[in-house]
Amino acid sequence: MLRGMTTFVLVADDVAAAAAWYTELLGVEPYFRRDAGGKPAYVEFRIGDYQHELGIVDSRFVPPRGTGGAVAYWHVDDIEAAFARLRSLGATEHEPVTERGEGFVTASVTDPFGNLIGVMFNQHYLDILGARRAA
CATH class of the missing domain: 3.10.180.10 (2,3-Dihydroxybiphenyl 1,2-Dioxygenase, domain 1)
Structure with a gap:
């Protein structure tokens, strides 16, 4: 049933700031970006040996979350x-x-x-x- 990780999605209130932080961490720019309301709502990187996708979505588009997980x-x-x-x-x-x-x-x-x-x-x-x- 589960065949492997495809996309891992993180949440941020400020996607632009998160994208900049992850660009610094990973050493690559996002390859994909979708805007909503004039600012980034979702960005995605491809990283690692298998080019896994790491996405960052604006918290406006996800249900409220608690701590941990x-x-x-x-x-x-x-x-x-x-x-x-x-x-x-x-x-x-x-x-x-x-x-x-x-x-x-x-x-x-x-x-x-x-x-x-x-x-x-x-x-x-x-x-x-x-x-x-x-x-």
């Missing part, structure tokens, strides 16, 4: 460096770098717009990527 973890090769970079850009620690078992280390932050972002060194991700490249 699911965390999407993105594989990173150097979790300490990724965690430090996120914090240097204004994200706040949600969960520190934590060893979860051999080959699995996680951390998470809250971005300046209230969204949770997880980073993970995930050996399984690297194994799958290596097998796909070898095929």
Whole structure:
């Protein structure tokens, strides 16, 4: 039933500010933008080995949300460096770098717009990527 992540959508009150922050974090500009009322209502980036889509939608277009919720973890090769970079850009620690078992280390932050972002060194991700490249 679930075949893989396609688009991960974050919410922000100021999509332009969020797009600028994520452009700095990711090092790429959004490839897609939709405006409403003269300002960005949705932007989308393509990132990573599989060009996953990371979208940011204006909070005007989503139901009210509470705190917490699911965390999407993105594989990173150097979790300490990724965690430090996120914090240097204004994200706040949600969960520190934590060893979860051999080959699995996680951390998470809250971005300046209230969204949770997880980073993970995930050996399984690297194994799958290596097998796909070898095929």
